[in-house]
Amino acid sequence: MKVLMLGWEFPPFFAGGAGIVCYELTREMVKMDDVDLTYVMPFGPDEIRNQHLRILLADRFKGKKINFKKIPSLLSAYMTQESYMEERQRLISAGKTGLGADNTLSLYGQNLIEEVYNFAGRVRTIVEDESFDVVHAHDWTTFPAAIQASEYMRKPLIVHMHITEFDKSGGNGADPHIYSIEKEGMEKADKIITISRRVKDGLIKNYGINPNKIEIVYHAKVDVGPDMNFDFPKFKDKNKVILYAGRMTLQKGPDYFVEAARKVCNFYDNVIFIMAGSGDQLQKMIKRTIELGISDKFLFHGFYTRDDANKFFSMADIYVMPSVSEPFGLVAFEAMSKGTPTIISKQSGASEILNNVFKVDFWDSDMMANQIVSLLKHNALSNTMKREGYSEVNKLTWDKPARRCVDIYKELTEKK
Amino acid sequence: MVSMCFYFQVHQPYRIRRYSVFDIGRNKDYFGDRSGTKLDNRWIIDKVAGKCYLPTNAVLLELLNKHPDFKISFSFSGVFLEQLEEFAPEVLKSFQDLVATGRVEILSETYYHSLSFLFDKNEFREQVRLHDKFVKQLFGVTPTVFRNTELIYNNKLANEIEAMGYKGIISEGADHLLGWRSPNFLYSPVGAKKIKVLLKNYKLSDDVAFRFSNRGWKDWPLTASKYVQWLNSINGCGEVVNLFMDYETFGEHQWEDTGIFEFLRYLPVEFLKHPDNNFKTPSEVVDTYETRGEYDCHNFISWADLERDLSAWTGNEIQDAAMNKIYALGEKVKLTGNGKLLHRWRKLQTSDHFYYMCTKWFSDGDVHKYFNPYESPYEAFIAYMNVLQDLEMEIDDILEERGFAVKGKVIRTRVNL
Numbered sequence: 148m149k150v151l152m153l154g155w156e157f158p159p160f161f162a163g164g165a166g167i168v169c170y171e172l173t174r175e176m177v178k179m180d181d182v183d184l185t186y187v188m189p190f191g192p193d194e195i196r197n198q199h200l201r202i203l204l205a206d207r208f209k210g211k212k213i214n215f216k217k218i219p220s221l222l223s224a225y226m227t228q229e230s231y232m233e234e235r236q237r238l239i240s241a242g243k244t245g246l247g248a249d250n251t252l253s254l255y256g257q258n259l260i261e262e263v264y265n266f267a268g269r270v271r272t273i274v275e276d277e278s279f280d281v282v283h284a285h286d287w288t289t290f291p292a293a294i295q296a297s298e299y300m301r302k303p304l305i306v307h308m309h310i311t312e313f314d315k316s317g318g319n320g321a322d323p324h325i326y327s328i329e330k331e332g333m334e335k336a337d338k339i340i341t342i343s344r345r346v347k348d349g350l351i352k353n354y355g356i357n358p359n360k361i362e363i364v365y366h367a368k369v370d371v372g373p374d375m376n377f378d379f380p381k382f383k384d385k386n387k388v389i390l391y392a393g394r395m396t397l398q399k400g401p402d403y404f405v406e407a408a409r410k411v412c413n414f415y416d417n418v419i420f421i422m423a424g425s426g427d428q429l430q431k432m433i434k435r436t437i438e439l440g441i442s443d444k445f446l447f448h449g450f451y452t453r454d455d456a457n458k459f460f461s462m463a464d465i466y467v468m469p470s471v472s473e474p475f476g477l478v479a480f481e482a483m484s485k486g487t488p489t490i491i492s493k494q495s496g497a498s499e500i501l502n503n504v505f506k507v508d509f510w511d512s513d514m515m516a517n518q519i520v521s522l523l524k525h526n527a528l529s530n531t532m533k534r535e536g537y538s539e540v541n542k543l544t545w546d547k548p549a550r551r552c553v554d555i556y557k558e559l560t561e562k563k
Numbered sequence: 564m565v566s567m568c569f570y571f572q573v574h575q576p577y578r579i580r581r582y583s584v585f586d587i588g589r590n591k592d593y594f595g596d597r598s599g600t601k602l603d604n605r606w607i608i609d610k611v612a613g614k615c616y617l618p619t620n621a622v623l624l625e626l627l628n629k630h631p632d633f634k635i636s637f638s639f640s641g642v643f644l645e646q647l648e649e650f651a652p653e654v655l656k657s658f659q660d661l662v663a664t665g666r667v668e669i670l671s672e673t674y675y676h677s678l679s680f681l682f683d684k685n686e687f688r689e690q691v692r693l694h695d696k697f698v699k700q701l702f703g704v705t706p707t708v709f710r711n712t713e714l715i716y717n718n719k720l721a722n723e724i725e726a727m728g729y730k731g732i733i734s735e736g737a738d739h740l741l742g743w744r745s746p747n748f749l750y751s752p753v754g755a756k757k758i759k760v761l762l763k764n765y766k767l768s769d770d771v772a773f774r775f776s777n778r779g780w781k782d783w784p785l786t787a788s789k790y791v792q793w794l795n796s797i798n799g800c801g802e803v804v805n806l807f808m809d810y811e812t813f814g815e816h817q818w819e820d821t822g823i824f825e826f827l828r829y830l831p832v833e834f835l836k837h838p839d840n841n842f843k844t845p846s847e848v849v850d851t852y853e854t855r856g857e858y859d860c861h862n863f864i865s866w867a868d869l870e871r872d873l874s875a876w877t878g879n880e881i882q883d884a885a886m887n888k889i890y891a892l893g894e895k896v897k898l899t900g901n902g903k904l905l906h907r908w909r910k911l912q913t914s915d916h917f918y919y920m921c922t923k924w925f926s927d928g929d930v931h932k933y934f935n936p937y938e939s940p941y942e943a944f945i946a947y948m949n950v951l952q953d954l955e956m957e958i959d960d961i962l963e964e965r966g967f968a969v970k971g972k973v974i975r976t977r978v979n980l
């Protein structure tokens with residue numbers, strides 16, 4: 148089975164969910180005898196990335212049946228028109244006017260959409276030289292490329308939906324270009340894989356996609372690395388730590404976290420709330436805690452690295468993911484794999500499969516506070532959730548979703 | 564000669580509503596969910612009455628009228644009967660009509676369907692006494708055979724029950740205790756003088772209770788005549804087949820369209836075709852048959868899950884924390900002399916509350932999830948502990964008013980299993 152996968156640069160560079168998922172899936176697929184994988188990734192101009200990737204590939208994929216094709220491009224997962232223009236402007240200002248290490252390749256696309264089609268043209272040259280049995284594409288930016296490749300070879304197309312333009316914009320001001328590329332990709336696909344029922348329902352409702360074409364393949368465990376050797380900060384001695392970790396945007400529900408915290412403070416003095424992550428809501432959250440008179444119980448930490456996350460999860464007594472809308476929410480797995488009792492909103496894909504967590508409607512700050520207070524009050528409860536959550540998430544291994552993807556390839560090639 | 568001995572378990576707990584930390588000290592309504600969902604006790608009684616209690620009672624009454632030899636028995640929990648009185652008096656009446664035929668026996672159990680035997684023997688005896696009194700009051704009969712909550716059983720329980728004056732006791736026919744022996748005889752509990760133990764034939768019971776509608780089962784579909792052939796084949800190597808199951812098997816677990824009611828309707832007809840067969844109630848079985856050896860059960864067993872042990876209710880940290888807390892309140896609540904408080908405390912002892920806190924998600928987990936009205940064991944624990952704290956505050960206030968210095972003092976009970 149020759150598979151052409153159009154994916155994302157691996158972590159830690161673009162540590163968003165899609166990159167992690169691509170990395171974990173390919174790592175399992177190359178172990179399978181019946182798979183011959185070619186992985187195409189958009190590849191930016193920075194030398195350091197190049198260096199990193201060479202090390203990563205040499206270490207992790209040595210001797211395995213995988214072929215990497217790096218395509219010079221500014222594309223990355225979750226890109227928006229604005230962030231593309233910013234990145235482009237940044238590079239042009241830095242004197243880099245073209246792609247590739249030697250700066251000699253064609254200029255970047257004038258805008259994101261153009262860049263997407265540039266990418267598609269470059270992928271086309273790959274399939275003109277070599278044929279594959281299936282094409283598997285992650286996220287809309289690779290869809291035009293995937294459609295061209297699949298049509299040129301007359302081979303099945305699978306698109307993997309991690310998030311949609313609708314989810315990103317909350318339904319308001321969805322970019323019509325992006326929307327139509329997503330829709331075309333899904334309509335032309337022979338099978339659509341979604342990462343949750345939530346995403347699936349959205350495809351049916353907002354894109355009018357035939358439900359029979361969609362299959363849910365849930366993610367497996369990710370973590371933030373082995374335990375690190377570090378001293379807990381002094382405040383941890385006398386306080387319980389409740390953690391928020393994620394971008395500080397409305398979609399992630401930081402305001403509901405602050406509201407629940409206010410109610411918890413009526414019951415408990417010895418608590419510290421850590422809010423890690425940056426975003427357009429950060430200033431507002433700081434201001435709000437001052438208004439409520441609980442700013443002395445809050446610690447804000449802007450952008451954080453993977454190592455920071457490792458430390459946060461290790462010292463946290465409770466992790467809360469209050470997202471208003473979360474296609475999946477891999478960060479819940481990261482918390483649980485550090486043995487941190489976890490509360491997640493019911494508006495997340497992760498809540499569809501997890502048992503040993505608290506689930507709460509993002510808007511129900513009373514219930515959220517109730518769950519936090521109960522965890523603080525009852526050691527038996529936090530111990531049990533720690534243990535059961537840890538063991539539950541460790542049972543979710545990537546061989547299962549990877550095998551499911553390969554089975555889908557087989558069903559499609561046998562049918563065609 | 565083969566006797567068929569039916570006993571149906573009929574129980575519904577008082578499920579605790581979603582009771583949060585904000586309710587503590589402000590809300591005395593522990594059991595009053597009216598959401599029309601799985602936590603709404605009235606809604607559940609209504610739903611199960613429509614699907615199971617009323618239609619099954621009608622079939623049984625018809626059978627009792629038609630076949631003078633047909634006999635059955637029930638074990639009702641007190642908390643179930645109390646809910647019938649409050650929510651569904653017509654259902655209670657239909658059970659009373661069955662008992663009035665004189666061929667329907669009622670077994671003894673703890674009023675609160677509790678695990679009190681494990682924690683507090685005096686409390687246990689008191690709850691059994693309350694149960695028998697309530698049964699007498701509603702049905703005019705006095706039970707002489709005992710079954711413990713979820714068929715939890717060991718030698719000591721049998722000895723205790725004998726001392727309390729019962730002539731029979733019911734237990735699971737566990738393979739590891741029976742060895743090569745058959746559950747289709749009566750046995751003597753170790754240490755017993757006269758009391759006899761009736762053992763559940765779990766294979767034949769589960770064929771009806773669990774496998775009846777399973778299309779993947781090699782014996783599907785199960786007809787009354789096929790089933791009676793299996794029963795007849797016991798003739799000569801057994802005297803009594805004890806078929807014990809949840810009453811909700813009929814119409815609720817096995818839906819009407821599976822043919823479960825037709826099966827029940829034809830069972831006596833087919834069974835009584837053989838002249839050596841008859842129906843007996845548990846007390847008649849005890850009066851008729853001799854024991855055929857000892858049943859030695861040192862460690863507790865039950866009828867739950869694959870393990871047939873106590874792990875559905877005890878053993879994980881949250882279950883043990885909750886269990887310790889509820890029994891630790893016993894001394895204080897009795898000191899108040901307040902009957903309403905005592906009753907509320909006892910309603911919180913019902914085993915289902917602890918079952919909902921079970922974290923055995925895998926293997927048996929599906930069953931637990933199916934029967935759990937809460938979203939997770941942790942939700943169940945929160946509601947339970949918050950209610951207990953509210954109850955304790957109320958108890959402490961009363962005692963303090965009366966001049967006792969008990970506030971905050973917790974009397975620990977040790978759990979010895």
